Structure formats: C-alpha cells, structure tokens
C-alpha cells in the first residue's frame with residue numbers, strides 16, 4: 001500500500017494561497033454550461049471532483065477550455081445540451097452527481113450516471129423522489145435508492161410545487177434548485193424535515209444569482225424559482241479559496257504556534273465553512289480575519305480547550321475539529337453530524353477508529369462523536385492511519401503530526417479536493433530535526449552518534465540495534481534468518497524498549513546478547529531482506545521526537561530520514577576498525593583474533609554495500625568523516641560543527 005510518513009512537527013507558520021472552493025467550482029461550472037454566453041472561470045479548483053464535472057460537461061457537448069493560470073472558459077449552451085445521450089462517470093463527487101442528476105432529469109435525453117463503489121452506497125432516493133414529482137423518468141440501475149441511475153426524457157408535468165427531504169443531504173435541494181430554471185414555469189420547492197448543511201444552500205442561491213436567477217426564499221422551508229428564469233453568463237467569475245481546505249491550515253496555525261495565514265477566503269466569503277475559524281477561536285486559538293484572508297495562531301498559554309458544538313452548519317470542517325480535539329484540554333463533542341455517515345465513508349466510524357489508534361478515547365452515536373484526548377503526559381502514540389478513500393481523513397489526520405510521528409496510508413485520497421495537499425503542508429511546517437550518521441561496521445558511528453545526541457540534548461536511535469533485536473528474536477523463535485516473511489513478521493511486532501539506555505526485548509535486558517558476534521552476523525543477514533527493512537522503516541521514523549534525533553545506521557540519510565538536516569558518512573580503514581573491535585572485545589573479556597575480525601569486517605562491508613535494498617553508501621549530500629586518525633572527541637566536535645553551521649543558516 002502507498003503511504004506517507006509524516007515526521008513529528010515542531011511548529012507551523014507561514015502563508016498559503018488556497019485552492020479554489022470545490023462547492024463553488026462545481027456549481028459555477030454547471031451554471032456556466034447551462035447559461036447563455038461564454039464564462040471565464042478564474043481560480044477554479046483543479047482536483048478529481050472538478051475533473052469529473054468537466055469531463056461530464058464535455059460528454060454532454062459543452063466546450064470547456066483550460067486557459068493559462070488556473071482559468072477555464074465555458075461556452076454556455078443556453079439550457080440545451082448538444083448531446084442527448086451520455087454515459088457519465090462521476091467518481092465520488094457528490095456535488096457533480098446530485099446536481100447533474102437533477103439537471104439531466106429535467107433536460108431531456110438518455111443518460112447513465114455512475115461513480116465509484118462508495119458513490120453507489122451514498123443515498124439519492126430523496127432527490128429522485130422529488131424529481132419524479134416533476135415528471136422525471138429515472139430508474140435505479142442496480143440497488144433501489146442508490147446510483148447508478150438511468151435517466152430518460154421527462155414526461156411533461158404541469159405541477160408547480162415539489163417536496164424534497166432535506167435531512168440527509170442539502171445537495172438534493174441544491175441540485176433541484178439549480179435545475180428548475182430548465183422547466184420554464186414557476187416552481188416552488190418545499191423542504192420536508194429539517195434542512196441540514198444550510199450554508200451550502202446559500203452557496204447555491206448566491207451562485208444562481210451570479211448567473212442571473214434570483215430564488216425567492218421563505219425561511220428554510222420554501223424556495224421559489226420564477227417563470228422564465230434563465231441563466232446568463234456574468235462574463236467572468238472569480239472562485240474563492242476553499243474554506244474547508246482552509247480548516248487544516250488554520251488548525252495547524254492554532255496547534256503549531258503560527259501565525260499561519262490562508263489567502264482566498266475571509267470576511268466576505270460565501271462559504272459556511274469559514275465559521276470553522278469561530279469554532280477554533282472558541283477553543284482558545286487566536287484568529288484574525290481580513291477581507292480575503294484568515295490567520296490562526298496559538299492561544300497565549302499555548303493550550304486549546306475542548307468544546308461541545310452543534311456542527312450541522314459546518315459538516316466538512318467539523319472533521320478537522322475532531323483531530324484538533326486530540327490536543328485540547330478536556331473532551332470535545334461534535335453534535336448533529338449524522339450526515340457524516342453517508343459521505344466519502346462512514347466518517348463517524350472511521351474517525352473513531354483512527355483517533356483511538358493515536359490514544360484517544362472515543363464515544364459515538366448516530367449523530368455525534370465525543371473525543372477524550374490522551375493524557376498530556378502520555379501524548380499521542382505513533383500509528384498508521386487508514387484513510388478510507390476519504391480526502392478529509394487524510395488531511396485531518398496530518399494534524400496529529402504535531403504530537404507524534406505518523407504514517408498516513410493511501411495519501412493520494414486528497415486528490416478529491418486538494419491534490420498537492422502534502423506538498424503545501426510541508427511548506428508551512430517545521431519537522432523535528434534529524435542528524436543522520438551512517439557508516440561502516442565498527443567505524444565508531446555508535447559512539448560518535450550517541451555523544452553528539454548527548455551534546456545536543458536530543459534523542460538517539462541506534463538503528464542497528466533494531467536489526468540485532470530482530471535477529472535475536474528470530475533466533476529465539478527458531479526462525480531462520482533467511483525466512484524473509486517470518487523475520488519481517490517478527491520485526492513488525494518486536495516488543496522493544498530503549499528507556500534509560502537499556503535495550504529490552506519483551507522486558508528482558510538484552511544489551512549484551514545483541515552484541516555477540518553471532519547475532520551481529522545475523523543482524524547483517526536479516527538487514528539484507530527488503531521486507532524486514534520495510535517493516536522497520538516506520539518504527540525507526542517513530543524515534544523522531546522533539547527536540548531532535550541523532551540516528552546512526554547504514555541508510556539513515558538515504559532512506560529513513562532523507563530530509564535530515566545534517567548527514568554524515570563515517571568510516572575508517574578496515575585495519576583500524578578491526579583493532580578497535582578487538583580492543584572492545586578484550587576489554588569485555590571475550591577472546592578474539594584480529595585476523596578473524598578483519599576477515600569478518602571485509603565480508604560484512606561487502607554484504608552491506610552489495611545488497612539490493614538500501615545498500616550502504618555515502619549519499620551525495622553526506623559529509624565524509626574518516627576517523628582512521630581521529631580521536632572520538634575530535635570526530636564528535638566535527639559533527640557538532642557541521643550541525644551548528646546548518647542551524648546558523650536557519
């Protein structure tokens with residue numbers, strides 16, 4: 001499976017220009033297509049959801065041209081699509097699926113609308129029932145109440161009132177409203193049940209108004225589209241930044257010190273999700289709002305408080321509050337979010353499962369989630385987070401990196417609304433620094449690295465110890481060192497602990513046992529197995545904790561911590577290394593011969609540099625430190641000097 005490992009972060013700050021709003025982009029694309037005249041759409045979101053809408057419009061015969069600089073020109077068809085038959089694949093884009101269902105059901109023609117497997121589990125019966133009242137001919141191609149749908153020309157129908165349920169998704173009402181001008185006659189929509197996600201209906205009304213159709217709204221119950229309403233291009237439409245996407249960065253600013261400024265949404269935004277900033281302020285964050293920007297910074301005392309909030313008006317950004325809750329004092333309760341259960345995944349269940357992996361206690365109900373963060377002194381646990389093909393799961397959980405190193409599985413899920421999310425995330429966050437010290441066997445890298453760590457006051461990872469522990473554990477389990485799958489299984493579940501400088505395997509001090517020549521040889525053997533290296537990768541990265549890490553091994557700079565601030569490749573002549581190893585063994589009262597050690601070191605160098613995964617080699621960006629003629633103190637001083645030079649450069 002594809003994954004991204006996020007290092008633990010020390011801070012987040014900076015400025016970020018947001019990608020265009022998904023909700024606005026997909027509405028204005030559709031309305032520009034239906035309008036008379038050409039429309040230039042500026043700053044449109046370019047992501048999977050908008051690509052699905054653009055593809056669909058093109059299949060309906062609409063000309064959509066990409067212009068320079070994130071612009072698009074849509075040639076409006078004046079309410080009549082040139083092609084009257086199409087098979088449209090709409091991925092998992094609710095904003096495309098629901099609105100196109102309504103529009104095509106009233107437009108006339110034969111269409112098939114389908115999506116990804118999850119889209120076929122997202123309910124659509126309320127919209128289909130409403131459209132049928134207007135004469136629409138829609139059949140369910142597979143399971144009743146769910147996509148895929150088959151649509152044919154509507155039966156003429158004189159009704160002027162249509163009822164739609166509003167308590168499962170507001171997109172049904174939005175889709176219906178956007179389609180009504182195609183009827184040509186006055187039509188009133190009456191909402192049955194409580195209307196959820198209301199701010200999205202405001203976006204719909206504002207978008208329709210931009211294209212010349214004013215809807216008469218009576219409370220949240222009745223909406224009337226007048227006879228003769230028709231969309232006209234306003235010429236140019238500027239799409240504002242995505243307020244839901246802003247939530248991740250505002251949260252980063254609040255949790256990571258800040259200030260972090262997002263540009264593209266602000267005081268005058270059309271999107272309800274800007275209210276996320278109020279929720280964050282309610283938790284104690286410092287929020288400043290400008291006309292088209294919002295900035296977040298940490299509370300004065302650096303702490304956030306848990307909240308108890310009805311989130312019906314911000315269903316998407318509310319997910320971000322669930323991961324912010326990991327860092328708050330006291331529980332957070334997010335209420336009235338039943339719609340989470342029918343979105344990209346069952347978001348209440350998915351959130352609960354993944355938050356628990358990090359150490360939170362979670363309680364859920366049909367429409368709420370209650371999160372109790374782990375105790376402050378315990379902090380977050382490193383974990384591999386599953387994302388359920390849900391962009392927001394991937395983005396929300398990236399925030400946990402402020403409390404622990406973590407792995408995010410299938411990070412490409414962000415493509416639905418924010419394809420370059422992780423690049424933008426990296427640009428405004430500052431990870432815990434690493435000094436990587438790689439080198440040959442017995443080059444003294446362990447001694448140098450642990451002393452550099454002590455001098456800096458940082459953590460120390462002896463990555464070789466993990467391979468030694470794996471070899472020892474395999475031996476104890478009577479598993480051969482060449483049995484790749486079995487050894488990898490052992491590596492993945494190794495119960496190790498390095499607390500207080502003592503190396504423990506399942507609670508037993510094995511400091512001496514893993515240094516024996518036999519286990520050293522075994523370590524070199526198991527380290528050559530790709531599945532073992534893969535199993536230990538995240539475990540090694542999980543040692544990257546504030547304020548910093550010094551890691552020694554063979555592939556620290558090249559593979560495990562490629563973004564290390566300083567990389568050192570330590571070596572010494574093989575004769576000197578054999579001499580040093582000999583001295584160490586004799587001091588421990590272990591008999592050894594220099595000739596045998598020489599032979600063994602030569603063999604090990606050969607094996608380590610020839611293996612196919614992560615062979616030992618000096619990376620191009622590593623400093624070479626030959627310790628043949630150096631004392632330990634001089635070698636340590638040299639490494640510290642390199643580290644200081646990088647720190648000074650900032």
Ligand SMILES: O=C(O)C1=C[C@@H](OP(=O)(O)O)[C@@H](O)[C@H](O)C1
Pocket residue numbers: 022023024094095168169170171174196197200201315316339
């Ligand atoms: O109309 C829209 O643009 C949206 C409405 C909301 O859905 P529901 O109305 O289903 O809650 C929201 O979650 C979705 O991301 C976008």
Ligand SMILES: C=C(OP(=O)(O)O)C(=O)O
Pocket residue numbers: 092093094095096316343344392417
């Ligand atoms: C619910 C979402 O998407 P959709 O537009 O597919 O409903 C979302 O983006 O969080």
